[in-house]
Amino acid sequence: MLRKHFDYYFRYLDHDIPAGIVVFLVALPLCLGIAIASGAPPFSGVIAGVVGGLVVAVLSGSQLSVSGPAAGLTVIVAAATEKLGFDGLLLAVALSGLMQLAMGYLRAGIIGAFFPSAVIKGMLAAIGLILIMKQLPHAIGYDADADSDLSFLEDDSHTALSFVWEAFGSVTWGVVFVSLASMAILLIWETPAVKKRRFLSLLPGPLVAALFGIAYNLLAQALFPSFAIGSQHLVNLPTIFGPADFARQFSFPDLGRLTDAQIYVTAATLALIGSLETLLSLEAVDKLDPFKRVAPTNRELKAQGVGNFISGMLGGLPITAVIVRSSANIDAGAHTKVAAVLHGALLLLSAMFLASVLNLIPLGCLAAVLLLTGYKLAKPKLFISQYEKGFNQFAPFAVTIGAILATDLLKGMAIGMAVGLFFVLRANYHSAFSLTRDGKNYLLRLQKDVSFLNKAQLRSYLEDIEAHSYLVIDGTRAGFIDYDIMETLQDFIKAASDDNIEVELKEVRGLDRPNGLVAQAAA
Template identity: 50%
Template sequence: MVTSHSEVSDSKVDLSPLRNFRFDLPAGLVVFLVALPLCLGVALASGAPLLSGLIAGVVGGLVIPLVSRSPLSVCGPAAGLAAIVLAGIQQMGSFEAFAAVVVVAGVLQLVLGLSRAGGIVSFMPSSVIKGMLAAIGLLLILKQLPYALGLPGGKLDFSPGALAGIHPGALALGVVSLAVLILWEQFKPKRLAVVPSALLAVVVATLLNEVLRAVAPSLALGTGYLVTLPVDGAASLVEQLRSPDWRVLGQSGAWVLAVTVGVVASLETLLSLDAVDRMDPYHRRTPLNRELVAQGLGNALSGLLGGLPVTSVIVRSSANVNAGGRTRLATMVHGALLLGAVLLAGDLLRRIPLASLAAILLVTGYKLAKPALFRAMYSLGWNQFVPFVVTIGAILVTDLLKGIVVGLGVALAFILRNHLRAPYTLRHEGDRFVISLKGEVYFFNKASLLQALERLPEGSVVVVDGSAADFIDHDIIEALGSFGHAAPQRNIRLEMRDIGRTPAMVA
């Protein structure tokens, strides 16, 4: 459910968890339905036991919110870490050894939070963050489209015979789910406004598939097209828990890997939080240092229980926002349902069509990468549009972290180019030339400033005015002083205003 503008603008809205249970409960249900297959999918992509993904999801939903103060962020195993986890397990030799690395990475995050390192995300350009969100939206669409079409193995195939592999039942349920998602938001009755469209779509698709089992078995979806759970009951859960192998910490490579996991997980969390806070209709801001502490505790516990690394994840957080979640209670509802699903409701969950869950994520992906966003970024000019597009392309070609690094590099290149432009004006007033410095004048502006001075005719009177400058680098002051010493040889008289004094200028 999407919060109305009237509610958002009302400054008297009580945002305490207990007062918003009617919003957070259905939102938590939606996030749970989205998170369940993602937890399993990330574990599968990481080469880890499937249960490790569920453990990370439960820890992210039940433990981290107790410490975190993020109202809308949902934590769990992140697809962006899958490649690192896969390589890390192979490097360490076993998942148990990697679990010990996860514990150390969590301790590192705890230290980063206590040392107040969370502010690093403030240096991230908005064009890169928006590019990250759009890229995740496009990745969601690309990765979920095969499930919505019922393609074997959930793989998108562009070969000529690919259409023959489409499961008509999955396609039908996917289309029905999309229709429910779109139409419910447009025409839902006011009395049922609290029911999120995503939850309704899952219920409708599941019931339709049960009907197909009875009347048209050839169209009904079988096991390969439904949610899969690796455990069934508490006894099965306890049997599959993995304990960390602490012996691996005697290897230097384990510590290097722990630093890598800790730093990357922290960056992904901080970037995700910044993006989620931008989506918050109530404009709340998450205390980042406290969040790092919460993430550190969560990862340490996840590793101890044999779970994957945990981060704040944008997909589940976006689903939470779109479903109308308001407080941390929605995240905890999703965590409790994950735990309850593993212990109590395995048979029921195994009836949910993946095509219906894919439809939810397709809509979420569209909202993150809608055409209006591209038009808005283009209207802001090349300085914003190019880093935005490059970030998207780099993430699609590589992965989340590498793509962000590439996008950040391009954004910094534009920033540097803008700073290299002459931060001064030159005007001729009678018998004097006035150079007015403006904004921030750094050492890399020295060359263009000296070139302007060298082009002045002999016998000139030059006034360099720094009254409009916010900052003048010491290198600039030294260069002006050196020019002032050499100026009499060309019969040039140099005057300084609000520049400062250096030994070169005094001499």
């Protein structure tokens, strides 16, 4: 059995190794940027990325999900860092991990299944659009606020749209050239001509783009300094010399604050919001998985809990499953969790030994990777497909996108869920009953489970039945009939004799039969 297990992972190494490199290239600047945007040391983002790859990916039941520091938690982490201090935040992160572990054992993972497909697709499309808007500044070499574009949305005074608009006022042409060339390389690498050549297909496009960006900038610095790319547009990883220096970068939580109530409030907030983001991302990854595998949600919560506990104890940011890196992983052709584990190992090794080399990579190269990932998440084809499914599917999809863009991920999902629930109730309201007539004979059929929400419609139908008629109430198709519906039918039956209306019940249990009521018919 164990041999089969290992054979499964070794079978797809030719797909997983290139994908792991791609995810590593995408994750590195995100880990750094999210840490900076959170007001935490940059190294804390790297620790979270390493733990997400080497711990969470191994324990998770998902083959394609990638975990790491989450942009959706940036605002919460920044506020907690300011209020509690960094060592207080670390304690809250570690405690949030224990809470998530408990949630996994309590089987709380089921809550992710209650989000409609249209809302999940809306979330994916919104993240795709945000990726495009947020990476455009790096792609054109905008100098201001270079790190904040790694969070989902700025504060109320600096929205994503205004950020992009400002960015076009300051263009660095060397960065623009590298971004366009990188995008061209990525598109060429997806053509059949490249994929047919085994050697080229084993080289991930983003790696080729990064090498091109390094080569261009070194050449420009030597021959055309005016077209060279400045250090503010390059990856900025803290320089570390070997494992011993790496270990000295660790920070530790202040265990003396275990009696501080604010620590537990922050921990509960991180656990709840982080778990919800993880479950939503997992649901989205399952939909993107070309093999249509379904990851066990409770096991994922346990894995995230262990990961967050370790991350907090070593000085790392809170971790969730993240759709951006997971999408890049799937898009790069990953088949198993080996890709996610490899990305964590590469983050660890790069932080230890290759910081000086990685710091040569232009951010424009990485922006090109994310721009294409964003486009694939928000393809025009997706919008057309949702529109063709009808207004009931398109409205929650579109509202979710608009709400996420206008607020943030969690608020947008809540608004999308509310709209989705409205359309579910609306559909239920209109399809719960059918009333057909043949002369003085009526058939009122309860189509499915009916509740108090359908009471107004039922009363409307009953009012349409004329005096001196014969009515059959058929409950054969109804698995559940709410008390309010039973009460409404009972009241009608009691008053039916006044209008000389005969009523026959068919599989409607629990109603009294006053004088004049036809005996309940057998099914």
